[in-house]
Amino acid sequence: MLVNQEKIMADLHSKAKINAEEEIKARVQFLKDYVVKSGTNGFVLGISGGQDSTLAGKLTQMAVDELNEEQKEKTYQFFAMRLPYGEQLDEEDAQAALNFIKPSNQLTINIKPAVQASIASFTKATNEQMSLFVQGNTKARERMKAQYDVGAHYGCLVVGTDHAAEAVTGFFTKYGDGACDIAPLFGLTKRQGKELLIHLNAPEKLYLKAPTADLEDDKPGIPDEVALGITYDQLDDYLEGKDVDKTIATQIERRYKMTEHKRNQPVVLSDSWWK
Numbered sequence: 001m002l003v004n005q006e007k008i009m010a011d012l013h014s015k016a017k018i019n020a021e022e023e024i025k026a027r028v029q030f031l032k033d034y035v036v037k038s039g040t041n042g043f044v045l046g047i048s049g050g051q052d053s054t055l056a057g058k059l060t061q062m063a064v065d066e067l068n069e070e071q072k073e074k075t076y077q078f079f080a081m082r083l084p085y086g087e088q089l090d091e092e093d094a095q096a097a098l099n100f101i102k103p104s105n106q107l108t109i110n111i112k113p114a115v116q117a118s119i120a121s122f123t124k125a126t127n128e129q130m131s132l133f134v135q136g137n138t139k140a141r142e143r144m145k146a147q148y149d150v151g152a153h154y155g156c157l158v159v160g161t162d163h164a165a166e167a168v169t170g171f172f173t174k175y176g177d178g179a180c181d182i183a184p185l186f187g188l189t190k191r192q193g194k195e196l197l198i199h200l201n202a203p204e205k206l207y208l209k210a211p212t213a214d215l216e217d218d219k220p221g222i223p224d225e226v227a228l229g230i231t232y233d234q235l236d237d238y239l240e241g242k243d244v245d246k247t248i249a250t251q252i253e254r255r256y257k258m259t260e261h262k263r264n265q266p267v268v269l270s271d272s273w274w275k
């Protein structure tokens, strides 16, 4: 598979420039149209206190509020979920995000007991220790499971926070935070997401803080940029069609190719994207 900046931009639907107001309107309308068409009752999303879930959560609540104002046949709901692993270091930010979003419903599930039970079962079965890296992905998959439990119970769709700057490097857990029913941020770069939050008057600290997956026990709050070895500015420049250093472009394209399987359905006999 040959890739270059133009092809990646086309695959991920990233744009050189956006109009924040138009993007917000279109993405809220998309959430409204899809939930109505699906016949479901609303949405579920984990709110971490980071930039992406603050933005996706706000757009989701805006969609629910508009639908409930426009029609009275049913009341659509948004279940904003806190999913800490024990105690969360930046819990204050998560509360600030909830305060900004003002979701119609809030639920908390501490994922630590379930994650620890999984790790203990793994060790019992294999006699091996699960690495802290794999444990991190287990946390993300446990969060996915908790959101699908709530979604299935209340007849709601699970919202995802994937966007172009995350998709391009495959920096998400396959079937963890990568799993969802609807992804309203698709196509945006990280700085464009920031632009939308500024337009929505979000608290500054929620979009100025360093993005983190915060999954590995031995690296609490490690910035994504350190884990990746590429900055969001570099990823965003590439995705917005700007000139980037050749070494960086090659690095991005290598990661893009390596993680192609994460942006596709499970590979089947008739597929050719992997050849």
Ligand SMILES: Nc1ncnc2c1ncn2[C@@H]1O[C@H](COP(=O)(O)OP(=O)(O)OC[C@H]2O[C@@H]([n+]3cccc(C(=O)O)c3)[C@H](O)[C@@H]2O)[C@@H](O)[C@H]1O
Pocket (backbone or CB within 6 Å): 136, 137, 140, 170, 171, 172, 173, 174, 175, 176, 177, 212, 213, 214, 215, 224, 227, 261
């Ligand atoms: N070529 C291939 N074709 C089909 N499937 C392939 C494959 N290679 C691996 N796989 C499968 O994929 C699995 C590996 O994928 P995966 O489990 O995702 O694991 P992996 O990609 O190794 O790790 C996930 C990365 O995303 C980061 N992350 C996760 C969650 C959230 C965030 C965030 O920014 O918030 C970041 C995390 O820190 C880590 O660096 C393998 O175990 C295997 O099952």
Ligand SMILES: Nc1ncnc2c1ncn2[C@@H]1O[C@H](COP(=O)(O)OP(=O)(O)OP(=O)(O)O)[C@@H](O)[C@H]1O
Pocket (backbone or CB within 6 Å): 045, 046, 047, 048, 049, 050, 051, 052, 053, 054, 081, 082, 083, 084, 085, 088, 143, 161, 177, 210, 211, 212, 213, 214
């Ligand atoms: N502690 C948590 N509580 C609830 N949801 C979480 C938690 N950690 C991660 N998630 C979910 O997993 C998604 C992926 O995490 P990710 O770190 O990419 O996004 P973020 O934390 O919202 O933003 P940022 O990239 O700026 O840190 C989040 O958007 C959120 O839906």
Ligand SMILES: [Mg+2]
Pocket (backbone or CB within 6 Å): 048, 050, 051, 211, 212, 213, 214
């Ligand atoms: Mg985060």
